[in-house]
Amino acid sequence: xxxxxxxxxxxxxxxxxxxxxxxxxxxxxxxxxxxxxxxxxxxxxxxxxxxxxxxxxxxxxxxxxxxxxxxxxxxxxxxxxxxxxxxxxxxxxxxxxxxxxxxxxxxxxxxxxxxxxxxxxxxxxxxxxxxxxxxxxxxxxxxxxxxxxxxxxxxxxxxxxxxxxxxxxxxxxxxxxxxxxxxxxxxxxxxxxxxxxxxxxxxxxxxxxxxxxxxxxxxxxxxxxxxxxxxxxxxxxxxxxxxxxxxxxxxxxxxxxxxxxxxxxxxxxxxxxxxxxxxxxxxxxxxxxxxxxxxxxxxxxxxxxxxxxxxxxxxxxxxxxxxxxxxxxxxxxxxxxxxxxxxxxxxxxxxxxxxxxx
Amino acid sequence: xxxxxxxxxxxxxxxxxxxxxxxxxxxxxxxxxxxxxxxxxxxxxxxxxxxxxxxxxxxxxxxxxxxxxxxxxxxxxxxxxxxxxxxxxxxxxxxxxxxxxxxxxxxxxxxxxxxxxxxxxxxxxxxxxxxxxxxxxxxxxxxxxxxxxxxxxxxxxxxxxxxx
Numbered sequence: 025x026x027x028x029x030x031x032x033x034x035x036x037x038x039x040x041x042x043x044x045x046x047x048x049x050x051x052x053x054x055x056x057x058x059x060x061x062x063x064x065x066x067x068x069x070x071x072x073x074x075x076x077x078x079x080x081x082x083x084x085x086x087x088x089x090x091x092x093x094x095x096x097x098x099x100x101x102x103x104x105x106x107x108x109x110x111x112x113x114x115x116x117x118x119x120x121x122x123x124x125x126x127x128x129x130x131x132x133x134x135x136x137x138x139x140x141x142x143x144x145x146x147x148x149x150x151x152x153x154x155x156x157x158x159x160x161x162x163x164x165x166x167x168x169x170x171x172x173x174x175x176x177x178x179x180x181x182x183x184x185x186x187x188x189x190x191x192x193x194x195x196x197x198x199x200x201x202x203x204x205x206x207x208x209x210x211x212x213x214x215x216x217x218x219x220x221x222x223x224x225x226x227x228x229x230x231x232x233x234x235x236x237x238x239x240x241x242x243x244x245x246x247x248x249x250x251x252x253x254x255x256x257x258x259x260x261x262x263x264x265x266x267x268x269x270x271x272x273x274x275x276x277x278x279x280x281x282x283x284x285x286x287x288x289x290x291x292x293x294x295x296x297x298x299x300x301x302x303x304x305x306x307x308x309x310x311x312x313x314x315x316x317x318x319x320x321x322x323x324x325x326x327x328x329x330x331x332x333x334x335x336x337x338x339x340x341x342x343x344x345x346x347x348x349x350x351x352x353x354x355x356x357x358x359x360x361x362x363x364x365x366x367x368x369x370x371x372x373x374x375x376x377x378x379x380x381x382x
Numbered sequence: 383x384x385x386x387x388x389x390x391x392x393x394x395x396x397x398x399x400x401x402x403x404x405x406x407x408x409x410x411x412x413x414x415x416x417x418x419x420x421x422x423x424x425x426x427x428x429x430x431x432x433x434x435x436x437x438x439x440x441x442x443x444x445x446x447x448x449x450x451x452x453x454x455x456x457x458x459x460x461x462x463x464x465x466x467x468x469x470x471x472x473x474x475x476x477x478x479x480x481x482x483x484x485x486x487x488x489x490x491x492x493x494x495x496x497x498x499x500x501x502x503x504x505x506x507x508x509x510x511x512x513x514x515x516x517x518x519x520x521x522x523x524x525x526x527x528x529x530x531x532x533x534x535x536x537x538x539x540x541x542x543x544x545x546x
Contacts, residue, residue: 183501185490228441234470235409235477236441238487246398274400309403318477320407 049090050129055382057083062377070369071103071114089128092138096121105365115181119144125153133158146179146225168198180225188221206257214249229322231315240322242310246274261289276309277328293343299354300336313362326363333358337373348379409476412528417472419538421528422463424521425471427544428513429492434504442478442488444471479529486529493522514545521545 064076080094098121103114125138134157142149155170172194180186193216200210223241230236251269258264269281285299308328310321337354352375359368430436430446437443437450445452445467448459452467463471478488492513493499505512514522520543 180501183495185495185498186500230441230474231477234473236443236474237409237477242400242403244400246400248398274398276399276403318407318409320402320405 049084049127050088052084052090054084054086057081058379058381060377060379062375064373064375066371066373068369068371070105070366073101075099076375087128089126091124091126093124094122096123117145119147146181147176148179149174149176151175164202166198166200168196168200170194170196170198176220178221178225183225186225188225190218190220190222192216192218208255210251210253210255212249212251212253214247214251216245216247218245218247219243223323224325227324229315229324231318231322233317235318237318237322239324240320242275242321244274248272263287271305275328277305277307279303279305295341295343297339297341298336299339300334301356302332302334304332306330307362311362313364326360326366329363330361331359331363332361335371346381348381350375350377352376409473410479412472412476412479412531413533414468414472415536415538416528416532416534417475418468419534419540420524420532421475422468422471423540423542424524424544425475428521433507442474444474488525488529489522493517519545 058081060078060080062076062078064074064078066072066074066076076096076098078094078096080092082090082092084090098119099116100119101114101116119142121140121142123138123140125136127134127136129135134155136153136155136157138151138153140149140151140153142151151172151174153170153172155168157166157168159166172192174192174194176190176192178188178190194214195216196212196214198210198212200208202208220243221241222243222245223239225238227239228236229239249269249271251267253265253267255263255265263286265283265285265287267281267283269279271277271279271281281301281303283299283301285297287295287297289295307330308323310319311323311325311328312319313329315322333356335354335356337352339350339352341350342348352373354373356371356373357368358371360366425435425444426446426449429442430444430449432449434440435442435444436446444450445463447461447463451459451461452470453464454461454467475488478491479486487500490498490500491502492504494512494515495501495505497514497516499512499514502512517523517526522545524541524543
């Protein structure tokens with residue numbers, strides 16, 4: 025069963041899987057590299073636990089390029105209301121992701137290309153990513169462009185005859201501008217188009233008339249997101265990072281996300297970061313808590329309904345000459361406004377990482 | 383401010399909205415007498431067990447004599463099905479009927495995966511065999527005929543040919 029996307033993406037972001045840009049790499053010597061290892065745990069009071077393990081390595085090549093590869097394993101255990109209501113008591117599974125990325129400086133431009141593959145018992149995906157980045161105006165302005173293509177093969181546990189496909193194209197355009205010595209602002213637009221099977225083969229909808237049906241989602245979905253960000257240094261030892269994201273899609277979902285993070289150096293090698301995040305989303309046009317009559321599209325996915333979440337946490341980092349350590353703890357409260365089977369849930373996300381560089 | 387955001391979003395989304403998001407889609411009108419005489423006996427004999435679909439927990443929840451009842455007391459479980467129970471079974475069953483017969487989960491779920499069906503937990507309960515081992519099963523054929531549009535007279539007699 026595919027994980028809640030927010031868990032996966034949250035884990036990836038928390039664990040630092042991001043392409044390294046060549047511009048940073050040019051300053052390194054051939055053979056320089058680093059290995060990261062981290063462990064993250066997500067647990068909520070809806071009986072879901074995800075343990076994420078990651079090993080990531082990078083190496084500066086003899087040419088102006090850096091190669092990066094990672095292995096990520098999610099071990100999931102869940103007895104959420106979704107699966108209990110589908111008459112499955114509890115399920116456990118592993119998701120394994122392998123990825124590689126190369127970033128290089130080509131003709132004054134940073135170029136990156138990567139490949140990701142992910143597999144679990146009922147889902148396999150392959151992703152190809154490419155990116156371009158160019159600095160302009162004495163490096164005060166940076167323009168970036170990215171594209172990703174993902175092919176998902178969706179199955180159903182124990183079922184050799186259920187096979188669906190979901191194809192996703194994603195593009196991202198980013199612009200960042202240094203306003204002064206202490207202030208960086210950026211704007212990013214993302215566009216994603218997906219075609220294929222968007223529903224869950226495990227969820228069913230029952231109408232007020234007693235008619236039950238497999239979940240029926242549209243075959244296409246177009247998503248737009250705009251993220252505005254300001255990063256500003258405060259004094260010599262602190263900075264504040266403010267972000268706002270507006271998201272809208274062709275299913276009628278409109279969402280707002282706000283994040284504020286404050287980071288302060290505590291001595292020469294210790295940093296502490298405090299972060300708060302809030303999210304609000306309106307329901308998809310075809311989502312109903314109760315369907316009075318059968319509709320062309322029907323969903324039992326609470327994440328297509330109206331909900332908000334709020335959370336915050338702290339991260340402590342220690343950086344030595346070759347060794348770096350970090351520890352993070354976040355708490356998140358989710359409130360589902362039109363999903364009768366679950367009003368809300370509380371989640372704790374914690375992770376610890378170690379990095380060795382040479 | 384909210385209006386400005388919505389206007390900007392609407393302009394951005396122009397051309398990317400999925401069509402028909404709020405359309406109603408009535409379930410197929412299938413013959414009720416054929417259901418009562420040809421399908422209900424199969425569902426009662428092959429599907430409506432307490433561990434299976436005679437349970438309010440299942441999306442396909444079925445009422446049957448001696449099993450789960452809707453408006454009949456526990457002391458009268460053997461009473462004939464009420465009209466309300468038959469209507470409920472008819473309603474829930476046609477929700478699993480798709481435009482294309484071979485995609486109808488009322489047929490594909492109970493059909494053994496080796497015969498092209500979808501995985502069904504009954505396969506575990508019945509020791510690796512599912513409800514219908516093949517499309518030649520009389521019970522499967524009864525349901526398939528109903529989905530294909532078969533009708534029955536109002537005074538029909540419920541079949542006893544429900545399969546093994």
